[in-house]
Amino acid sequence: MTVGGWQPIAALDDLAPRHVFQASLDGQELAVWRADSGELNAWENRCLHRGVRLSIGFNNGAELLCRYHGWRYATGTAGCTYIPAHPADAPARTITNRTYPIVERYGLVWSGREVDGRPEEVAELGAHTLVLRALPVWAPRSFVLDALVDHRFAPNEGLDVDPAEVEMTCDRRQGSIVLTAAHGGSSSTVVYWVQSLDAHTSVIRPVLAETPDDVIAVLRHHARALRELVDRVERTVPSRSVEPQGPLETPVVVERSAGSGPHIEVRVRRKWWTAPDVAAFELTPLAGVLPTPQPGSHIDLRLPNGLVRQYSLTNGPGESDHYRIGVKLEVDGGGGSTLLHDVVTEGDVLTISGPRNGFPLRRDTEHTVLIAGGIGLTPLLAMAQAIRLDRRGFELHVFVRGEDALAFPDVVESFGADATVHVALSPAQTAGRIADVLVAARASHPGALVYACGPAPMLDVVRATAAAAGWADPAVHFEYFSNHHEIDDSTPFEVALARSGTTLEVPAGTSLLEVLRGAGVALPSSCEKGACGTCAVPVIDGTPDHHDVYLRDAERAANTTMLSCVSRARSDRLVLDL
Amino acid sequence: MSPTVSPGELDERAGVDPVARGLWHPLVAVHDLRRGQQGSAVLLGVRLDYTMAGDGSVSVCRSDDHDDRRPVQIAYEIVWTCLDEPATPLFETPEALETDRRIVHAGTIGVHVSAPRAVENFLDMAHFPYVHTDILGAEPFTEVEEYSVHVDPDTNEVWATDCVFWQPVAATTSTEGQMTDYRYRVPHPYCVVLYKTTPVDPDRFDVIALFCRPIAPDRIEAHMFLALLDADNSDADIRRFQLTIFGQDKPILENQFPKELPLDPRVETPIRADKVAIAYRRWLSDLGITHGVIPAA
Numbered sequence: 057m058t059v060g061g062w063q064p065i066a067a068l069d070d071l072a073p074r075h076v077f078q079a080s081l082d083g084q085e086l087a088v089w090r091a092d093s094g095e096l097n098a099w100e101n102r103c104l105h106r107g108v109r110l111s112i113g114f115n116n117g118a119e120l121l122c123r124y125h126g127w128r129y130a131t132g133t134a135g136c137t138y139i140p141a142h143p144a145d146a147p148a149r150t151i152t153n154r155t156y157p158i159v160e161r162y163g164l165v166w167s168g169r170e171v172d173g174r175p176e177e178v179a180e181l182g183a184h185t186l187v188l189r190a191l192p193v194w195a196p197r198s199f200v201l202d203a204l205v206d207h208r209f210a211p212n213e214g215l216d217v218d219p220a221e222v223e224m225t226c227d228r229r230q231g232s233i234v235l236t237a238a239h240g241g242s243s244s245t246v247v248y249w250v251q252s253l254d255a256h257t258s259v260i261r262p263v264l265a266e267t268p269d270d271v272i273a274v275l276r277h278h279a280r281a282l283r284e285l286v287d288r289v290e291r292t293v294p295s296r297s298v299e300p301q302g303p304l305e306t307p308v309v310v311e312r313s314a315g316s317g318p319h320i321e322v323r324v325r326r327k328w329w330t331a332p333d334v335a336a337f338e339l340t341p342l343a344g345v346l347p348t349p350q351p352g353s354h355i356d357l358r359l360p361n362g363l364v365r366q367y368s369l370t371n372g373p374g375e376s377d378h379y380r381i382g383v384k385l386e387v388d389g390g391g392g393s394t395l396l397h398d399v400v401t402e403g404d405v406l407t408i409s410g411p412r413n414g415f416p417l418r419r420d421t422e423h424t425v426l427i428a429g430g431i432g433l434t435p436l437l438a439m440a441q442a443i444r445l446d447r448r449g450f451e452l453h454v455f456v457r458g459e460d461a462l463a464f465p466d467v468v469e470s471f472g473a474d475a476t477v478h479v480a481l482s483p484a485q486t487a488g489r490i491a492d493v494l495v496a497a498r499a500s501h502p503g504a505l506v507y508a509c510g511p512a513p514m515l516d517v518v519r520a521t522a523a524a525a526g527w528a529d530p531a532v533h534f535e536y537f538s539n540h541h542e543i544d545d546s547t548p549f550e551v552a553l554a555r556s557g558t559t560l561e562v563p564a565g566t567s568l569l570e571v572l573r574g575a576g577v578a579l580p581s582s583c584e585k586g587a588c589g590t591c592a593v594p595v596i597d598g599t600p601d602h603h604d605v606y607l608r609d610a611e612r613a614a615n616t617t618m619l620s621c622v623s624r625a626r627s628d629r630l631v632l633d634l
Numbered sequence: 635m636s637p638t639v640s641p642g643e644l645d646e647r648a649g650v651d652p653v654a655r656g657l658w659h660p661l662v663a664v665h666d667l668r669r670g671q672q673g674s675a676v677l678l679g680v681r682l683d684y685t686m687a688g689d690g691s692v693s694v695c696r697s698d699d700h701d702d703r704r705p706v707q708i709a710y711e712i713v714w715t716c717l718d719e720p721a722t723p724l725f726e727t728p729e730a731l732e733t734d735r736r737i738v739h740a741g742t743i744g745v746h747v748s749a750p751r752a753v754e755n756f757l758d759m760a761h762f763p764y765v766h767t768d769i770l771g772a773e774p775f776t777e778v779e780e781y782s783v784h785v786d787p788d789t790n791e792v793w794a795t796d797c798v799f800w801q802p803v804a805a806t807t808s809t810e811g812q813m814t815d816y817r818y819r820v821p822h823p824y825c826v827v828l829y830k831t832t833p834v835d836p837d838r839f840d841v842i843a844l845f846c847r848p849i850a851p852d853r854i855e856a857h858m859f860l861a862l863l864d865a866d867n868s869d870a871d872i873r874r875f876q877l878t879i880f881g882q883d884k885p886i887l888e889n890q891f892p893k894e895l896p897l898d899p900r901v902e903t904p905i906r907a908d909k910v911a912i913a914y915r916r917w918l919s920d921l922g923i924t925h926g927v928i929p930a931a
């Protein structure tokens with residue numbers, strides 16, 4: 057059934073702003089949509105959570121939201137950025153819908169399986185083409201292509217000419233039929249492509265080489281001529297299936313190329329000084345697609361001298377083709393920022409990790425208070441852009457040493473009155489201002505949430521002030537400067553692999569799944585939240601500390617299996633049958 | 635993918651699930667019957683004829699063999715029957731017998747989906763803000779808090795307890811938004827019962843149930859049954875509320891693929907909020923149900 061090669065799946069005009077178009081290609085249903093940035097997306101038309109068609113979802117300009125549970129998938133990568141049922145959790149990177157290649161050419165949108173490059177060049181089509189009306193046909197693609205060879209129409213300058221008088225020439229190419237109609241010195245050329253919806257149905261998509269003077273008359277002429285062809289084809293097609301096909305299903309989502317390994321090679325596309333002591337970098341992948349960033353996520357940057365530093369991503373929704381970070385010069389910071397400031401230049405290749413999110417943004421509130429100290433602004437920029445897209449309220453407070461010390465001033469200015477920059481305050485003045493902010497927000501928005509990132513002394517002030525102002529502890533979220541994450545308080549343990557005779561250490565803050573994969577054990581995983589059971593491992597000895605929701609109570613008590621993505625150990629040592 | 639079957643059309647594959655054939659299934663609502671009239675309906679791919687006699691008694695037989703009389707019982711305002719000899723009695727719901735309750739059969743709706751997909755949707759809270767917007771949920775209050783799930787060892791029924799969700803208009807008796815307490819019970823592979831906080835009495839629950847007649851692996855007719863503590867609203871208002879809710883679910887269910895419920899947990903990506911669905915799918919596997927599901931490999 058697979059035809060292969062590029063096929064048109066829609067006219068560019070079908071992809072209206074903030075709309076999702078349902079297309080089909082060789083029996084595969086696709087959800088096709090355009091982001092506000094112009095980026096085109098063709099995804100399997102099925103939310104991987106519960107199988108609902110994504111084409112009935114919402115296009116917010118940067119993400120596609122499933123209609124059933126509001127899961128959000130980012131333009132470009134189709135990676136999940138938010139699961140509303142669990143606002144505090146960052147979605148696992150494995151939660152990515154299946155994407156298909158998509159490009160625009162000649163006013164049509166093209167896709168295909170295992171294609172590369174672009175759709176074929178057609179010399180006859182220049183800059184002034186006109187997409188004619190497409191018509192569906194109840195016949196297989198090959199049958200329709202054969203019938204098009206004998207199709208007749210009149211040239212633009214002689215629409216009234218008897219079709220029998222018109223001289224037709226046909227050039228059959230790889231995937232198209234090029235027909236030229238000539239009469240009395242004028243001629244017109246139309247290129248016909250045929251899209252295979254499935255094994256029984258097709259769509260004829262014609263493009264006229266020259267835009268005529270009287271567009272309406274020409275459109276009408278071709279629509280009528282093609283309608284007659286379609287009627288004839290449908291009368292003569294040998295076997296006519298009466299059952300339209302539903303979407304094909306491809307279970308189990310696989311993580312995509314650039315994010316599949318622990319390291320991703322990126323090139324510095326742009327470097328600039330966004331403030332006197334802050335260098336900004338835009339990083340693009342050498343190959344493949346960058347894993348989907350989420351508000352609050354950060355990457356590890358491996359520097360040429362062996363140092364590893366964490367930097368928060370400032371990307372807003374829809375910015376999927378690059379990562380943007382801000383690096384503050386820390387004179388006594390161990391040399392990482394110095395190297396990035398002084399040595400790394402545009403065009404250099406760096407190695408990064410995929411994004412991790414230790415500071416996820418809850419979106420189940422009407423109002424969010426964002427408090428940044430200095431370069432702690434970076435994750436909050438990503439958050440503010442995400443909240444703005446949702447049209448929910450926020451206030452961003454940035455504390456900086458001097459007027460010109462504000463990083464990314466253009467982004468901050470774009471927030472208008474929602475952002476306030478507090479300049480050159482003493483520690484006592486800063487504390488007073490934070491208290492004012494938290495007391496006022498608590499009074500006006502009792503259900504609000506607070507996110508703060510900056511130097512430790514400032515965050516201590518936020519913590520104490522918030523408590524004094526009556527904020528509940530879970531409503532206030534912190535990320536310490538330079539991503540010094542609060543370490544997972546679970547204890548490290550040892551794991552022995554019985555079959556391979558190796559012993560591994562699972563440190564605090566690292567999952568058993570990560571350690572096993574690091575040791576080369578090929579272990580499948582899917583949700584990575586202890587819900588699907590995919591990453592279960594057999595336990596021979598020791599007592600697991602179960603954190604999943606998949607196992608039954610009896611299975612949990614038996615301690616013969618555990619989910620390696622979330623569960624840990626009560627005993628010092630576990631023996632696995634691996 | 636399985637071929638689709640039009641409503642009422644017979645599908646021979648449907649009748650081969652021996653577990654489903656031994657269960658009682660809802661056939662037709664009592665209020666849709668008239669004395670002396672005959673009707674017919676398809677159950678698990680088998681067409682059945684039913685008749686209400688002049689004395690009000692109901693009989694059911696196979697359309698292709700009128701001597702093959704099927705067992706009948708009336709419960710929950712519905713005629714129930716079974717294709718084989720019933721392996722177990724029909725589950726009981728004591729609240730439905732309480733005399734101070736409003737008993738309402740709120741409607742029968744055909745849906746192009748499998749019965750387990752419909753049951754799983756009924757068990758799902760996370761869709762309230764998106765599908766039942768401003769009635770059973772509203773953004774941004776989307777969180778599904780931790781709840782408990784167990785299979786009752788005595789009755790072999792799946793239970794989800796301690797469920798809470800913020801709802802703007804939880805019921806016809808609601809006057810304002812409330813945190814609603816839910817308990818879900820799955821006593822039958824194609825039937826599900828919800829016990830829900832009522833604004834009327836803090837110590838008792840409204841009972842709302844969904845009973846599916848499996849027509850084909852991807853076709854059902856769903857009965858909505860209610861036993862409510864609601865003295866004020868008319869039956870028509872209660873029906874309108876339930877039909878509004880179900881009318882919002884129907885297009886979602888009919889856009890779900892595959893239409894049969896996949897029991898392999900890797901085929902779809904569950905989250906913690908889907909805990910009861912995870913338990914339900916495993917329970918269906920354990921029962922050996924094959925009609926309306928894609929069994930795990």
